[in-house]
Amino acid sequence: MWRITETHSDFHLWFSDGKPVDSIRGGNLASSRLVIDKNGFLDLTEITLPDMRLLNANDSIIVVKTDQDSPPTGNNTPLWFELSLRIDGDGGFELSIVKSPTVESNERASGKLKPLPEVFEEDVNYINKMIERNYVPYQNIPDAPGKTEEEIKALGKRLFPFSPFSFQLAMCIYDWTTASFTRMVFMKIFEYTGIPPTPFPIDDTSVAEQIWDSNWPPYDPQNPDFMNSFMMNPAQSLEEVKAQLDKVGTELHKFSDVQNRLLSAATQALPRASILLKPQLFSGQVDICQLGLDRFGIEFLECPLNKGPVSERLIYAFADAMASYISTGNTITTKMVWSFTDSIEDAMHYSNGILLVANPPGESWVWESAAYVTDLSDDPKKIEYVFAPGTQFEVQSVDQAIAEDKHVVVITLEPKITQQQITTSHKLTNEVRKGLASPLKASEAIQLVQSCGTDNTRLPHTKDRFGGRRCACCRRV
Structure with missing residues (x-):
């Protein structure tokens, strides 16, 4: 856990959790977003290893060597370290340790803030x-x-x-x-x-x-x-x-x-979700069931029908789309917002023939392109992450599965990062990922699909609240 106790900035600072800037935050696998007025965002993600704690600040990392023999604090909460933050006003930041357990040489993190969105x-x-x-x-x-x-x-x-x-x-x-x-x-x-x-x-x-x-x-x-x-x-x-x-x-x-x-x-x-905590995201498609599989392919900028002529209807055979621009190794770009959840069972609840499995991007510690929107949802029970229109994904694999006697196409994707370059060292990344959940292999995803059901005792939405999506509950009516 950590706390920012010193700030050197001419700009207002807020955390997305709404608590004061100097509040204690973090904890193993947790990510927090700091908002810097007129400048950008700083995502701070922590992981605890047996002999060290790591704090990732927009992919620049502070390493804190911990003393396992140190006694806990009086209220039995984990030890936390204090940080000093400097904002240079030109899109850059520097984060350094003020007070902590034993500190290794890598006690500073610096880099660029993630940009604020443009609103017209x-x-x-x-x-x-x-x-x-x-x-x-x-x-x-x-x-x-x-x-x-x-x-x-x-x-x-x-x-x-x-x-x-x-x-x-x-x-x-x-x-x-x-x-x-x-x-x-x-x-x-x-x-x-x-x-x-x-x-x-x-x-x-x-x-x-x-x-x-x-x-x-x-x-x-x-x-x-x-x-x-x-x-x-x-x-x-x-x-x-x-x-x-x-x-x-x-x-x-x-x-x-x-x-x-x-x-x-x-x-x-919106705050980013830690990939250390949420190593995969899932989406059941097509979640507007009347579209049918043959409208799945028109959801992407790569569909050849986008060039017209306008006399030709936008409907593209699913098999043809999967054999061409949605095949393994290709990049697809969404026209629309895409909704995902963090449970394969919940995603299958909305599936009408397709399961999307999103694996995390590159070496980043957070889902750069996905936003957690449940806090703003009309149904607080429905866990939802969204990718904005124009998000690009690399198709990693396309496989087949059978769930509840129904054929399901499992498409594994990796979102492409466009806003920044990831600078985390491979050595440190390998060290961090030891013991953490790994992205699902296609065969593992298929096994989960085949084993999951749509038991109404655990709904991904409030009872009788379909949210406009014709889910598995509707099929039982």
């Missing part, structure tokens, strides 16, 4: 209008208390203290965790992203069909709140949906673009 005021003004018009957040969420506006404002101030738009950032994350996610998904994956300039053309016919085919009550075209999330009224036919989409399609597209930009900025700012 015009986007904030637009989303404010959507809030005023009751399009954000999703209205009358069924079977869940959700969060009040005041609760969302308070969480925004804690998680995004650097921004005057903290409420709007928090609101966009919150709205994603509701059934509004269908709007954000449809309006991104049905873009012809290979036909510039923006706004990209949209496969309107497919969007209308997907809205009409939504059928996980109360999330269906006859429900006023569900259709309100698409800026529409309840519909009794596909033709009614198409007619409404013709009127609101341009505005709905802009709505999606703005909200996805704010959502991306928010996810960049």
Whole structure:
């Protein structure tokens, strides 16, 4: 455990946990995010080994040699060391030990802060209008208390203290965790992203069909709140949906673009999860079941159909996608936000034929591209991590499995780091990883898939709260 007792900075400092900067933090495998106003983020991740403790500060490491014979503190808590932090105002930092158990020579860490996200005021003004018009957040969420506006404002101030738009950032994350996610998904994956300039053309016919085919009550075209999330009224036919989409399609597209930009900025700012604590993340796909497997391939910028022509519908045979740009060794780039969880059983609860297994990136100690969003969720029981649109993944393997007599394709991925270079030494990394959970091999993932079930005694969501995703509970109804 550690504590920052000295700060040399002309800027405001906050930790994302909301506690005072000089509070005691850390503990084995824990990661904390420090926010430096107008400068960036510093992620501090600790691991305890038999004879040393290591503190990773944006991939620069302090090594503290511990004396195993040292007595514990009076209240039986582990010994902690004191740190001094200097911010140079040019994106750099230096962290040094002030007081600790015996210290090895490597007592300083220095490097660059991770950048703050860019938030556009015009986007904030637009989303404010959507809030005023009751399009954000999703209205009358069924079977869940959700969060009040005041609760969302308070969480925004804690998680995004650097921004005057903290409420709007928090609101966009919150709205994603509701059934509004269908709007954000449809309006991104049905873009012809290979036909510039923006706004990209949209496969309107497919969007209308997907809205009409939504059928996980109360999330269906006859429900006023569900259709309100698409800026529409309840519909009794596909033709009614198409007619409404013709009127609101341009505005709905802009709505999606703005909200996805704010959502991306928010996810960049949220605390990172330690890969030492969460060595894999999992996602059951396709989690909007009416899309079907043949719409999985259009979720990526690499899909050749993105180049049009717009007369050609965005639907691509699953087998063809898996045999080409989603095959082992290729890089895929998501059009949309991707949701993951930390349990393979929970992911399988939402699977309609695919399990994604994300292994951690490179030598980093944190999930650089993934943000933990459960604190802002409308369902506090649902553990959720999200990757923003535009995240790149290398396909490590593609395998087949059978779970509950159903065929499942297991795709193992590694997110690519684009914001910074990892500088951790291999020697130290090997030392750190001894005794820790290793990323799943494909064969191990398949064994877990084959052995897991969907027992309703342990739901990944609050009872009767499907969150707009047609999960295994729906299949039992």
